[in-house]
Amino acid sequence: MNDMITGSPVRRFLIKALIFISMIMAGDLLTGSILRTFYFQQTEGSSYRTTLAMEKTQADLLIFGSSSALHHYVPKVFTDSLAVSYFNAGRDGQSVFYFDAVLRAILKRYIPRMIILDIHPKQLFRMQESYDRLSAILPYYRNHPEIREVITLKSRFEKYKMLSSIYPFNSQIFSILSSHRMLHPTPHGDESGYVPLRRSMMAQPRDTITFRPEMKIDPNKIEALDQFIGNCVQKGIKLYVIQSPGHWHYPDNISDTALAIILGKYSVELWDYADDPQFYTRTELFQDLSHLNHDGAVIFSSVVAQRMAIEPVAEYVKKHRASDVSVSDPGYIRPND
Amino acid sequence: MELAEIFKQVNEIFKDIFEEDDIVIEAETSAKDIDGWDSLTHMQMITAVEKHFKIKFELNEILNFKNAGDMCRLIQTKLG
Amino acid sequence: MLFNSFEFLLFFPAVVVLFYLTPHRWRWLMVSLSSAFFMAFARLDFVLVILSIIMVNYLSAILMERSAGCYGKKWALAASLILDIGLLSYFKYFNFLADNFNSLFDLLGLNLDIPHLSVVLPLGISFYTFQAIGYNIEVYRGSMKAERNLPLFLTYLLFFPKLIAGPIERAQNFLPQLHSRISLNFHNINSGIKLMIWGFFKKLVVADRIDIYVNAVYGNIEQHSSITLFTASVLFAFQIYADFSGYTDIARGVARVMGFRLMENFERPFLALSVSEFWRRWHISLSSWADDYIFKPIVAQKRYWGNWGVLYGVIITFFVIGIWHGPSWNFVLFGLFQAVVIFYELLTKKSRKRFRKKLTSPLIKGLHNHSTRILTFLFITFSMVFFKAPTFDDAMMILSRVATFETGTLFLGSLSTFVFAWSGIVFLVLAEIRREYGWFDFGFLSNKYMLVRLLKYSLLVLIILMIGVFDGGQFIYFQF
Structure with missing residues (x-):
């Protein structure tokens, strides 16, 4: 091989560089395609549940939110008492950007009847990880043009990073393989999307969390939430916005104030169980300070389902398409520095 | 004093400090050639040399020693 | 700008091409301007701080050389040291000193209440002040000549590869390189890029992966068992090594591509x-x-x-x-x-x-x-x-x-993080042992065929793409 390349050092170098780059590109393409194939052959785990949410589910009732959505809404309670099909699209550690993207993908396929959006008290603060964790939906970038706008929030270079076929599956090889259908041929219980928590927390007094003053409301999140609610209203989906029980107390939360303004814009009521004593006084219903365990989730779900059954679903919607409140209304957004 | 004689006497001091009887120092000998030549033995060696020849080095001179030859030549100048 | 940012991926090739296109006598300007840009990417006023350090040390060295008497020399050195250390202390230690004085006087029953300053630490100040101090001491001792060429001295302290995290390069090693004419040398480009790839591997695959685990553990010390805290502490030692030496390797690689040699900072x-x-x-x-x-x-x-x-x-x-x-x-x-x-x-x-x-x-x-x-x-x-x-x-x-050695289970976080972290460490340790002792020096690793060597480095790039950590998207979701 060495003898073949003669001539000037410049030529030699250029050939070498060319070989090197083509090796990387070929390897990237090959590995990337294998990862992609295997990614969509998973039969359990959070990526699998995201695929179900974006590409498969046809359920009447969808649950959106982060961990408190994923672990607090028990499918059987809703299917039994409301006679609807159920899917939980919640994902640990995700933010309103993710909910927005998943809903966009779903609305390309069908219109669900009802949506529960579980909003954590910290949900609307600016946090870098909310952007970084959008990596969870990079595998869908190629086939879902509707979510690309959301992904650009992650970084303005994302479009160029996607030139690599491996990049969307970065860090996932281990979970892709361990959740592959070869290892889990039969359904694993992830089909409803719900993930129960099983342990109980030790009894402890309720903590009060005050937010550090440098925590700011994120205008991008306000916009994403506005988009999400606007989509629901526009498509005639009955939307329930819920704050689930937590063992932490957040007084004077500007995130809540911002939320209230958006909900007000669309006349959506907030069902607030965050400070509901029937939960926070009973530590045995929690797994940790911000998550109910399965027992707690069953009780909480029936409370929610009963209230949903009473609420007049039918007369809802159409009237709220108000656009008179500007999203960037400085009334609730603190200017960035 | 002859440089060779200085080398010989310094060599004896080295043997004593490093507890090695087969050390032979040359002009180019430096810390990396002798096992155990560290800051502690270096200063022990310098004070022993100062005492033996009844001279005193300046701070700058000590810091600029690169090898045994540097030191021996300086000893010769100081004695001379 | 950080080496592991997408911006750097664009900045670096542009700078290298410009560097070799610029004639020797203007390279200082090209390198200084790109370094200032590199730095100003964080904040523009950082550039002012480093420029004042550069001027003070440039002048004091020349002054020391000119003053014949012992006293003038000492004064010039003292002045430059006071300014270097003073500026460093002002930015880095003021609040720390204020806190300590306040509590000391509290103990004595006096209320001092020195207020805190809200200053941001200028990028790389700990590194370039130490380089400047070293340079002045060398000139003072007479072991090197003061640099008269201000543009070159400016380039020495500004040089962007070593700006953020060193190495704390010696003037006597670096200034001569600036004087010499650097011509395009493909060997340098080759070995520089290799160093960079290896550095990125250490930083992105090993260090940043461990970081996820260590933070999950150290963020909740009370909740973790003896064995978990021990494991996290061992991992942290590897993290800091992989992080810092990886960053240094990237710096040395970047400099090497441009024909400069920065000193070795870590030797296994x-x-x-x-x-x-x-x-x-x-x-x-x-x-x-x-x-x-x-x-x-x-x-x-x-x-x-x-x-x-x-x-x-x-x-x-x-x-x-x-x-x-x-x-x-x-x-x-x-x-x-x-x-x-x-x-x-x-x-x-x-x-x-x-x-x-x-x-x-x-x-x-x-x-x-x-x-x-x-x-x-x-x-x-x-x-x-x-x-x-x-x-x-x-x-x-x-x-x-x-x-306490109390029994308790080992917290794995997410299994994949744990497995990636340890595989990275094993790979790193094997590579270090190989370099130290020349073990398993066979076939694939140092092959005489160029194609095999290229394949090795392209595999390393693919591994970085596959399991490197590029942002905070990877996390251990913590539930107790």
Whole structure:
């Protein structure tokens, strides 16, 4: 091989560089395609549940939110008492950007009847990880043009990073393989999307969390939430916005104030169980300070389902398409520095 | 004093400090050639040399020693 | 701008092409401007700080050389040192000093209340002030000439590859390189890019992956078992090594592509047989700096104190090394631990050597070596707990919880993070052993065929793409 390349050092170098780059590109393409194939052959785990949410589910009732959505809404309670099909699209550690993207993908396929959006008290603060964790939906970038706008929030270079076929599956090889259908041929219980928590927390007094003053409301999140609610209203989906029980107390939360303004814009009521004593006084219903365990989730779900059954679903919607409140209304957004 | 004689006497001091009887120092000998030549033995060696020849080095001179030859030549100048 | 940012991926090739297109006499301007851009990417006013350091040190060195008398020379040195250290202290240590004075006077019943300053630490200030100080001391000692060429001196301190995280390059090594004419050399480009790839591997695949686990554990110390805290502490030692040496390798690689040689900063420190040896292999540009400009002068001056002079020198040196890392007592403690052990090692060196001579069987000798190696590593791990823990109390809590040896399960976080982290470490350690001892030097690793060597580095790039950590998207979701 060495003898073949003669001539000037410049030529030699250029050939070498060319070989090197083509090796990387070929390897990237090959590995990337294998990862992609295997990614969509998973039969359990959070990526699998995201695929179900974006590409498969046809359920009447969808649950959106982060961990408190994923672990607090028990499918059987809703299917039994409301006679609807159920899917939980919640994902640990995700933010309103993710909910927005998943809903966009779903609305390309069908219109669900009802949506529960579980909003954590910290949900609307600016946090870098909310952007970084959008990596969870990079595998869908190629086939879902509707979510690309959301992904650009992650970084303005994302479009160029996607030139690599491996990049969307970065860090996932281990979970892709361990959740592959070869290892889990039969359904694993992830089909409803719900993930129960099983342990109980030790009894402890309720903590009060005050937010550090440098925590700011994120205008991008306000916009994403506005988009999400606007989509629901526009498509005639009955939307329930819920704050689930937590063992932490957040007084004077500007995130809540911002939320209230958006909900007000669309006349959506907030069902607030965050400070509901029937939960926070009973530590045995929690797994940790911000998550109910399965027992707690069953009780909480029936409370929610009963209230949903009473609420007049039918007369809802159409009237709220108000656009008179500007999203960037400085009334609730603190200017960035 | 002859440089060779200085080398010989310094060599004896080295043997004593490093507890090695087969050390032979040359002009180019430096810390990396002798096992155990560290800051502690270096200063022990310098004070022993100062005492033996009844001279005193300046701070700058000590810091600029690169090898045994540097030191021996300086000893010769100081004695001379 | 950080090396592991997408911006750098665009910046770097552009700078290299510009560099080789620029004629020699204008390269200083090109390098300085791109360095200023690199720095101003964080904040523009950082550039003003470094420019004032550059001017002061440039002038003081020339002044020292011109003044014939001993006094003028001393004054010029003192002035530059006061300005360098003063500026560094103002930005880095003011609040720390204020806190300590406030609480000291509180103890005396006086209310001092020095207010806090809200200043941002200028990028790389700890690195370039130390380089400037070293340069001035060298000129003072007469071991190098003052640089008259201001553009070149400017380039020396601004040079962007070493701006953020070193190495703390010596003027006597770097200034001559700036004077010499650098021509396009493909060998440099080759080896530079290889160094960079290896550096990115260490930083993105090993260090940043471990970081996810360590943060999940150190963020909730109370909740974790003895074995988990111990594991996290060991991992942290590897993290800091992979992070820092990876960053240095990228810096050296970037410089090499442009034809410059920056000094080696790490030489497989975890293979050291003693703490003293560790510090000759760890952050060499800092430890040798401290050796040349703090330790040696103190010990030489206090040579009549005998061992006490050495103890005094070791303590001062490691106090400075410790607090150089950051304004906190934990860093001071980190340094003092090193000082104590190194002093002990100096005192017992001869007896330990005699002991080792008595070991005749190669098996026992090997065992002895390995156990001292592990002991050294464990000590470093222990001292680095003070590096990572935010407060003294946190560090003590970690140590005391480790020391209970209570049974408890090992927290894995997410299994993939744990597996990636350890595979990265194993790979790194094997590579280090190979470099140190030349073991498993066969076939694939150092092949005579160019194609195989290229394949090796392209595989490394693919691994980085596959399991490197590019942002905070990877996380351990923490539920108790």
